[in-house]
Amino acid sequence: MVTTRNVYVHYGEKPIVKDFSHLFKEGKIHTIIGPNGSGKSTVFKALSRLLNHKSGVIEINETPINLYQPKSLSKILAVLSQTNHAPSDFTVRDLLRFGRTPHKRFFEALNKEDDTIIDWAIKITHLEALENRRVCCLSGGERQRAWIAMNLAQQPKVLLLDEPTTYLDIQHQFEVMELVKHLNQSLNMTVVMILHDLTQASLYSDEIIVINKGEIVCTGTPETVLTTELIQKVYNVNVEIGRHKSGKPLIVPIGRA
Helix, strand or coil: CEEEEEEEEEECCEEEEEEEEEEECCCCEEEEECCCCCCHHHHHHHHCCCCCCCEEEEEECCEEHHHCCHHHHHCCEEEECCCCCCCCCCEHHHHHHHCCHHHCCCCCCCCHHHHHHHHHHHHHCCCHHHCCCEHHHCCHHHHHHHHHHHHHHCCCCEEEEECCCCCCCHHHHHHHHHHHHHHHHHHCCEEEEECCCHHHHHHHCCEEEEEECCEEEEEECHHHHCCHHHHHHHHCEEEEEEECCCCCEEEEEEEEC
């Protein structure tokens, strides 16, 4: 589905991401982790075509990402950044209407099929009671669900999420992560996300990609990647690792390495 080969991304002349090569398997949740400044967000921007890569290849369905027209790419790939802004008078339903743009010609009005898809996106994200409320008046968790719903209205195959639980309290973090898991399982949607919370990464990922200083350090399942040795090496912190009932690691920091 999404493949990168020998990707380098520069800011000016400075290489930030180096030789990033990975196959993001269809229908799986892939999480990129790493310390601040490791290049996570730069990888995200390159995958979402918000930033051009210097060299290498990024492909979706075996087609280089730079060959897609914007609307064609938006039918396959939906992107949720860390911060998102809607006009102050936009309701939730207005926001989701905007998600139908890739499927419409210039100035073409929405039709009954579009309304059906919008209704579906509202229902699957549990926003029925909020669809006529202004986005700016929602809580953080509600607002994040509204933006994910807008992404779903695009009907993408791949969902890119950049730190989707940032600024949310524990309840809303849980709700957003459970929603991501549900979308992956019910729609076979490929998810690529960036997370800081290692326990969230452990519990909600099929695969974890660890990067540091712009390079991939390790990839694999949470059980194989999230070890005390790797976390100490990459994050310079000592941790204790417990086990969730699912068998996945639970990460507890206990001091600087």
